[in-house]
Amino acid sequence: MAETTSATADTTVRAVRRRRRPPRSCVECRRRKVKCDRKEPCRHCLVLNKQCIYSDEASQSEKRAESITAPRLLPSTHFTPRQMSESVTTTRPDPSHFRHLEADRTSTLISPLSTAESQPNEVTGRFPSTAENKERQINALDRRVQTLERALSLSAPGSVAVEKQPSSGPSGAHEARSESSSVSDKSKATLNKSRLFGPTHWTNDLDEFKRVSEFMRVETIDPEDSERIRHLKLKIRDLLQKCKFLAKGIKASRPTRTRCLLSPEPALPEKSLADTMARLYISRFESVFRILHIPSFWSQYEQYWRDPADSGDDVQYTVQLVIAIGFSLYRDSYDSDQVCSAMSQWVYAAQAWLSAPMEKDRLCIRGLQVQCLLILARQSLSVGGDLIWIAMGTLVRTAMQLGLHRDPRQFTKMSLLQAEIRRRLWATVMEMNVQAALDGGMPPNISLHDFDTEPPSNINDVDIDDRTELILETSVIATDTSLQRFLFSALRSRLEILRLMNGISSELTQAEVITLTTDIKNACRECRTHIQVSEYDAEEQVFRHNLADLLLRRFLLSLHRPLANRGRTSPLFYFSRKVVYDSATALLLPPQSEDFTHLVLRGSGIFKNRMIHVSLALASELLIEIEEEEGSPTSILNQPWNYKSMLMAAVQEARRQSAQRMRFGETNVRLHMKLSIVLSQAEDLIPGQSRQEQMIQSAKDSLEMACNTIKAQLSVSSISSLADDEAIRIAGDGQLDFTSPFLDLDDILQTSDFNADGDLFRLF
Template structure:
């Protein structure tokens, strides 16, 4: 179950000293820590956002009027401050592109959040075997190192057992008809209104034709049907979905990838080919198959679409039917959505900017309103919710998200305070309105899933926008606005409205869905560390749901979700370990207790739990002390560079197979 984060009381902002030495107390009415509001209260959200913007501007004017010198803010954070008080270059705390082996991780990639964990590395003091370490600490260091190496070897063994495109693909048969029907309906009801890829009535005609005579159905139709069923399998949480169906779903993904990667023929460049590529991009993330490399595949998809002229509005072409024109608009909108999501995760600029296309958003109609016999489409008012309303809504929010990617992942990143506030307001308003664009389906009960998915696709941009400045909030109150937005966004993304299908997607998926838990975990853990730094590690006992208690509960929930992901095949052990260490840092020490020893012990306990989970997934004896023939502990150094673990060094991200096999 996903935790619903409780509301926290208001917190005052610390006083600031001006250039003359006077204390400028920033009163509670100028900036407060308000609880995150529910998504079904759009009017209150709008009022709250407007109030925050007003407070931020008032606060900036107050600080500027007192001429606060740069020395009052951390030098690295203050570098490049403009009149607004926000950095003209948002690269703070070393947030710059990272070149790791053959891959470049840009500013919106999660690796730029990890350096915040350096706050606690000083307490670990494990870069070398200190002479002052007692025997207990030395023993724990050695055990942690051995467990970490074992986890890595198990992860490699899991990767080696998974199929790759280099191996011959034996195409598995579709499951029994009743199960295939269930999976196809799951995809249509959950994904299709967010990512408009298929014309649903036409797909069902192809689907029925395939089951009548599979041998005479063309390859493109077969791959579409297989990928649709695979996507349904990725979110199915019912017991009637056997394990062999999940394995077959992955095989269908590899088969479709092999078909697309073969020497190009005319049938690869067409509407069916584009649909297969879109389904494949989505399936790779939902089934955790090379989900970390989606941005590379998006290059092929975008260029294929532009070669077909999808970036030009159909009004430029006289010979297109009305239904073909609408399908092309829908596909281009879907490609642009996949484009911004992949760019955010990779930390790379979007492959296409807003100036590179003039295709209009799709018309607000249902699929039954378009077929080859229709000569003219009459779109419904935007107040009427259709099967396409949610995609139109996402398209309306495309420009601000492209602006964020351009300003953060471009060659010369920089944005003013006004730009940050304006983008935040625009995206927040879209988040608050998203539920109204979801067409309720009482029969399938899919409206919660679709709202959660649309909200995730939009809201996570707020986290990336504010994280560079949120980490700097303790150096100056002007950054508290970003700190608050960062916390509210992370808390909301951590605990969306409950839906079993969506929960399974979050715990199993990679790409968008894996990066969500990493970004959220790092944001919440960083906020907890800042809170500890501000108020000390042994606070006076407060109310049961004080702010720190809420942060601890949120980090515990993030750690629990990390553990659940390992049950679905994730081999990421370092995220769980880091969160465990952070939680220990938040605990009060008893007299005579060693903080270092407690943190090291928590790291060991976390690795033992993770190792046992991975063993169980491989069918090995569940024991953290298991030593198979693969392991030669004597080859490992007893020393552990814990600073590397707490930061982003020694990454072993997935570069060839399932992203769920990556080490963090």
């Protein structure tokens, strides 16, 4: 009988200790007996406009799982720059606070464990066994250690994360890595087909659009949708495919798609037009990218026009590329298409000349100048400007092979003019290198420890020639080289940003974020003082300032974007959000310059990525503001001009510039569509329309505008050149008919895994 009673008691203990698996679905999905995606809010509650609530038991289970797996990092920023700078000086918490925590830890750990062994089980009335005591002690220790770690992390105002001593073995090493004082996310690297997009590439800034996608995503046509929404979804899918195939027609007519090589000697424009283009290049670009010695170039330029056939290949391509780069600022629409075609052919011819088997005559300073001009021409004229980082590898190695990474003082027999040209070229190569690495999301090809070349001298070009034996340098007056010297001095901070963000083993800490932000901000403020004042052309000064500011400020945008995205979960990231907003608006609306505006609307590479990064940053901030506004007082919402209105105006300007880029030949339609969707989410509801229907309608209107814009650029001959297997045929009414299958709205928004190399679902 005693044995039976004991067996019954053991069975009761096991029955009591067996716990039901905690529910992970929300209350509404459990009631409807549908699968919950466990998001906040979940997909079903979002579509049905229901309140998404998770039970306390489920929430506690989720928090316990997150506390075990997620790294316990403290936000990297505080509310004000002064608070952030003060926090850097304090790297250890107050010792008295540690003693207080130690006393609390001892009292909370010892008393429950000591009493647990002496207390009988409430159900069975018997004392627990030794094995049960050990298991209970381990569970209690684990819970209290986690509580202590969270308290320690919150108690250290100057540290980013709690430093934890790694234990022995693989698990200890893993915990040490997860607890590192890092604010960067090294997992943000996307591999699509043949290309790797690193952390600073714009494809890693699409997280905020996932919430918009969840609101609009429908795997199939939902039977609960109204007939109006069903029709809009089908129309969007057709329009998106139509834009894609029209863009293929434009790309198919480009010279890079032809098998035969272009003529190496395209027709020259009139000399008056060429003179204007060359002067535009010298006055605008040469202040930042010092490639040529201006008096020597004009001498070669006049010689080239007297007898083009007698000039060497390096002189020919130098003159042609200078004219082509100057044409990127040309705003006269008369014969612009024919001139643009000739300029593009010069770019292709220079690329073919440099891509041929290397000869000794190309491994020289003039050959390196052609390479630098080609990099700049490809971006200003949108000729393959999105793959500059690959070409920069060749440019950097060519410069090093020529010895430009060693200061000319090492070569005693070199003239002062040649020494200055080499210093200027090396500074230009390094500037192009950091810009290409930022756009490609890749580490720079070289570090500060790999060269000892000094900055160029602060002199005007007219003050130095082949006969100069002594340079009288001044550091007060702005000269032709002052702006390049200033950018070269700001090279260290930008190289450090690239190393920490795009490197594999490096981690970005809070102190480094503050230091680098301060350096770049100070450089942006001091930029204007290094611009040479012109008495005749104020447009020239504004252009130089805007170009230099673009090369500096966009590093702030890339540095703080990952941190600003966390502003949805914690207000401690407000400083990063403020830096991102200020940088984005400054890049979107720089001081008025018609030449600079024309360049950023038609260029690629640096200029195209500026548009994408700024648009995504402003749209993301607007989405965060929409969510935060829901809990704001009514008095703030009714103000005629508040923060949300400022963001909406900025996003509208970004959408306007995106539409203008399409008129200059841009085939990307998704950026304009996404900005339209975000704006529709921020606008007031139209009577009789739901929020989802309003957002889908805005996407349809955007695609219709983009389709008409691209179709206006596409000739009938371009359409007929498309392949038959692309399923395009011209209908009787002049419209394009497509037989492709339906697309999912999640693919349209491109927030899931996407194919960034192209095909049907290319991003931007």
